[in-house]
Amino acid sequence: MDTVKLQRTYLDLTTPHVADACMRLGIAVRCAPAGMRPLWSGTHVVGRARPSRHYGSVDVFLEAIDRSAPGDVLVVDNEGRLDEACVGDLVTLETARAGLRGIVIWGLHRDSAELRTIRLPIFSLGTLPAGPQRLEPQEAAALSSASCGEHAITTDDFVLGDDDGVIFVPLSHAQEVAELATTIRDTERSQAARMHLGTTFRQQARFDEFLAARKADAGVTFRQHLRSIGGAIEE
Template identity: 25%
Template sequence: MSDRPLLERLSNLETAAAADVMVAMGLEAQVLAPSLQPLGGARMAGFALCAEGREGTDEPGLPTFDLDALVSPGAIVVIATAECGKGAIIGDNMVTSMVQAGARGFLLDGGIRDREALASGPVPVWCRYASPINAHRKWKYTAMGQPVTLPGIWGDVEIRPGDLILGDADGVVVLPREHAEQIVHDAEIHMRAEADIKTAIEAGEGRESATKSSRRLQHVRPLTAHAEIPEE
């Protein structure tokens, strides 16, 4: 991912604005499930570095150190564990190594350990649970640098290497790389419109009137004929 200015613009967005824009475009399955929670600070923005694995496979699995070598500045390390419940997939030393290489955050549908260290660490870590036991005797990496799927709120979310990841206190959204520039642009406009609506309400205007006069999300061009403009 070479477009650093786009990542900086992404980091100034709210997930709610990006989600509204993507739904209006027809990209509905882009919001991750609320079962994935941040350990500490929730705010993260970067591009996806994908890996996956599973329990019970007879294959030898890929070395965990191979993932460290793939990290580059701006990466959000995304690990699809098939919702592994056997223990921790990542811990403090692994996270420290990847942060040294430029990782901006971690996102996995499994467990972590060293919770206190990760919660107070320099980058956000989103996961399902914490556990003191290392899962790697039961769980193995099966692929790196390939698309993965994580549970979403309106259906499973496909995440491909290079897709943009945005997280904040409301949750995590995935911006498909081929539409990322347009989504960011439209979300910036949408955030300004939402701020204008709030200003009008605070000045005494009714919410319905303020919303309708703002032409909220009317600037968004749907990708399909079935996309709907979200109401609020």
Template identity: 35%
Template sequence: MDSLVERLASVQVSSLCDADKGLPVVDSAVRALLPGSRVVGPAFTVVAHDDHLPVLVALRLAEPGAVLVVATDGHRRAVSGELFATEARRRGLAGIVVDGYCRDVSGLRTVGLPVYARGSTPMAGTTRDAGTLGDPVRIGGVEVSSGDLVIGDDDGLVIAPAERLAAAVAAAEGIEAAERALLRGMAGGRALPSMTNLDEHLAALAEHRDTALRFTL
């Protein structure tokens, strides 16, 4: 698992999605609150309905390297903020994903832990509902079980079982190698279309033949 996490940390989410176009992509409204964030790690699932007590308990139980994945089921109060992000960083967690709201965005910038959410609100939840930990949850339209791998960057989040991502990572690495070659070509003055089979692809489309746009480097 550690080697897979390391490999996933080196590729973009978009490359994984190109490698496996059926990967479960979280609703794009759940986004990085800190631009430039990148998160990779196994999910530790939490249900918190306008109450941050479950998240506090999860911070004590989650293993280092885990990503707290918090379902709020449409509730609107903040269930995490600067203190929780600070504790998550202290304990070695990889990040926090909330299908809902956080607060203390200025403090989150200082902490630097990757935090993904639908947005921020100053109104915090209560501390009276213990919620549930470790059960399957639905996050941004994606079904998530504890132990599924979370991969996120500025483009968005993918959450899937490790074996699904293991099957896609080599192709994603290949896609990024090809894209680096294309960038080098353009830096050297070559036109992007000239490094693809664009004309052949267009001709095949016009004739209703099976075809795919490819890099030709």
């Protein structure tokens, strides 16, 4: 799926929709650590991952940007460190001017006021005034893969981020994940609309039928019941 199609396809899909779709399809659900949050609410970003490992200097970011295509998302691996900020206003502005869609940082950022002015979507573990005081040798794989929590991210992945966090999905599964996520989204929206009109979720889920089925067979789960009637809330 090319960049433009990726943007259009995932424009109205959330990370929960996509996580549920991955789970149902048997695709590994790879989320950034729970502390990963955008700088401001209402953020939504999607794009191919552009990995970059940090060793104390911004040159690795500039090299990653130089290799990027418009629409990519810079994924910065700073090993989740909380003793230094590795991305600030100049790197963010350079990223934005190169046409990238955002930055995901497994680590900290700084220059928050300037970043809000630049308005490029940024996700990180938080902020710290101090930058790095170290300089380590750059590894050969510095621009081919990056870790975000327990997950390894490459250019074969794409990034989706919003107020609930960040998820990484293989580009090869982008279409099927989007199709199922759209179905889940539409089902949940329909369920919510019916609830606002007075039909409880218990009624929609035919909860009395589930309780009767579970009484007859203790192995019956609510998730199985929802699947049988087209519900989606558990996935």
